[in-house]
Amino acid sequence: MINPHAKQVLSEIVSNKKVGAYNHMVFAVNQLANFAKPGNFLSVAVGGSESSMILRRAFAIYRASIRGDGQGLLEIVVASHGSGSSWLADRQVGEFVDLIAPLGTSFGIPTEPVRALLVGGGYGSAPLFALADILKTRGCRNYMVIGASTAGKIYAPLEGKRSVHSLTLTTDDGSAGTAGRVTDVLPEIIHENDIEIIYSCGPMAMLESITTIAQNLGIIHQCSVEESMACGIGVCMTCVIPVKKPTTIDENRIVMTRTCIDGPVMNAADVVWTHSREIPEGVWGK
Amino acid sequence: MNFDFSTSITQQAFPNPIFTASGCASSGKELNQFFSLTELGAIVTKSIMVKPRSGRATPRMAETPSGMLNSIGLQGPGIDIFLEEDIPWLRSKGARIIVSIAGESIEDYAILSRKFRSIPGISALEVNISCPNVENRGQVFACNPVTAAAAISAVKRNIGTELPIIAKLSPDVADIVEIAQSVVEAGADGLALINTLLGMVIDTASMRPKLSQKTGGLSGPAIRPIAVRAIYQVHAAMPHTPIVGMGGVSSGRDALELVLAGATAISVGTATFGNPTAAISIRNQLQELCIERGFSSFQEVVGFAHRLEDQGYTSE
Numbered sequence: 390m391i392n393p394h395a396k397q398v399l400s401e402i403v404s405n406k407k408v409g410a411y412n413h414m415v416f417a418v419n420q421l422a423n424f425a426k427p428g429n430f431l432s433v434a435v436g437g438s439e440s441s442m443i444l445r446r447a448f449a450i451y452r453a454s455i456r457g458d459g460q461g462l463l464e465i466v467v468a469s470h471g472s473g474s475s476w477l478a479d480r481q482v483g484e485f486v487d488l489i490a491p492l493g494t495s496f497g498i499p500t501e502p503v504r505a506l507l508v509g510g511g512y513g514s515a516p517l518f519a520l521a522d523i524l525k526t527r528g529c530r531n532y533m534v535i536g537a538s539t540a541g542k543i544y545a546p547l548e549g550k551r552s553v554h555s556l557t558l559t560t561d562d563g564s565a566g567t568a569g570r571v572t573d574v575l576p577e578i579i580h581e582n583d584i585e586i587i588y589s590c591g592p593m594a595m596l597e598s599i600t601t602i603a604q605n606l607g608i609i610h611q612c613s614v615e616e617s618m619a620c621g622i623g624v625c626m627t628c629v630i631p632v633k634k635p636t637t638i639d640e641n642r643i644v645m646t647r648t649c650i651d652g653p654v655m656n657a658a659d660v661v662w663t664h665s666r667e668i669p670e671g672v673w674g675k
Numbered sequence: 676m677n678f679d680f681s682t683s684i685t686q687q688a689f690p691n692p693i694f695t696a697s698g699c700a701s702s703g704k705e706l707n708q709f710f711s712l713t714e715l716g717a718i719v720t721k722s723i724m725v726k727p728r729s730g731r732a733t734p735r736m737a738e739t740p741s742g743m744l745n746s747i748g749l750q751g752p753g754i755d756i757f758l759e760e761d762i763p764w765l766r767s768k769g770a771r772i773i774v775s776i777a778g779e780s781i782e783d784y785a786i787l788s789r790k791f792r793s794i795p796g797i798s799a800l801e802v803n804i805s806c807p808n809v810e811n812r813g814q815v816f817a818c819n820p821v822t823a824a825a826a827i828s829a830v831k832r833n834i835g836t837e838l839p840i841i842a843k844l845s846p847d848v849a850d851i852v853e854i855a856q857s858v859v860e861a862g863a864d865g866l867a868l869i870n871t872l873l874g875m876v877i878d879t880a881s882m883r884p885k886l887s888q889k890t891g892g893l894s895g896p897a898i899r900p901i902a903v904r905a906i907y908q909v910h911a912a913m914p915h916t917p918i919v920g921m922g923g924v925s926s927g928r929d930a931l932e933l934v935l936a937g938a939t940a941i942s943v944g945t946a947t948f949g950n951p952t953a954a955i956s957i958r959n960q961l962q963e964l965c966i967e968r969g970f971s972s973f974q975e976v977v978g979f980a981h982r983l984e985d986q987g988y989t990s991e
Contacts, residue, residue: 666887674727
């Protein structure tokens, strides 16, 4: 089901700052900010009304807050990969964009204090900082690992780290932190700190590797997945991945599932990770 | 002034001519978050098949200039679950419902049609015989007048009710008028023009086709002139056959263009992906444009571009 709080608004850009390889952008969204939870995303129409770019661009919400004057704010981190994200990153403060938020599912928050590990790949770290803030208010101790190809692509702003007990960095080229992948350092961190739950956000291959580690150790793992989407509101059926959905008549049922409304946050153990550009065996209706 | 915005497909009346397009609104639940489904003339559901269907592997989508490719492959729960869950929900919302069906064989169309004999509250049946996302091009019934007619006559023989039958055709054919005539002779009451066109995008980084199944259906404003042409040609040949026009409509102006070509209703598809309330804006803009041009009813506008040279038009 679509996020019941999702609304379409014309939203003013109130801040747009370059942070390393990324742009940190803030949008005024009035009361919508009250309903955004860590893991939710928003979508923005790009290119202006006469644009040849007809599809919205989706961004994980980095943070939701209420300004002193009562204005609700949503913040995102933009990586200018293509013409749509570059157009957005080039917008000036005071301009308005067509925005829909909050969309999708959010990270589950434990009812009791736990030792949590938050793992982000590249700017996939963005939604994890607000998650860390909430976990800390629940008495959780947060360990964070952020990996990227190179130092400039690690997104870890100073104010983001206030709720994080320890932060470990990895880079493929060794330009910051440990040389290697996030998964190289996870087993030791999990073991030394008795991690009870893992939250992750980043490329699918990274999420799959973390899923294997978490399953071998019997740790709960929630991940925020990414599959290219056209609409972000559950109508186009392009962003599907195979997910285990047992029913009373078929306990092994696997269904191609929309990541925009039944995700992006999913229970990693339910996801059927697949590398091939084919529907895996056993999927319902194959 | 009172403008009559209603339209009809044979005996079925609709309060306005703006519909969703099949495959672009799922079964309506998500769009209901953004507007009341009763605001539209009708909700055209995603094409439903006999059995549950996983659809194709991802990537299923590629954005293109003023358009997109999709390669969903008719993912859906199958007719039984659809009739049990989606139809009662749509009825509870007061939506006017056009159900779209798709089959892999002529027999499938017969089976699907029989399912509707005891289902009340449906305004029409769209028979999708032109989905491009199938393994075998020969399965695109609408590519050939004989197979197209066979699929429609299977529906006609088995439907057992007065439910209007709308045949959805592909523009990827040499002569769309020939196909249109063959399906109307076989019992179609109306036509849906046009389905997507088969296209391909190659990723120049990976240097392979971007979609997992290589090809996909092209939609969006990029295909609008093709829709206008197809509707114009078919309306010229068969002026009394209702046409649900679609293909890249994203504004009231675009809708008006298809109506002038001969469309009696307009389906909004890909525009909804970029803007969930697109259909509502298009409905409002289309009505304004018709009134601005001095028309008192929507029916006067249908096919107006076909008028004779000496039938002038003076803007008031």
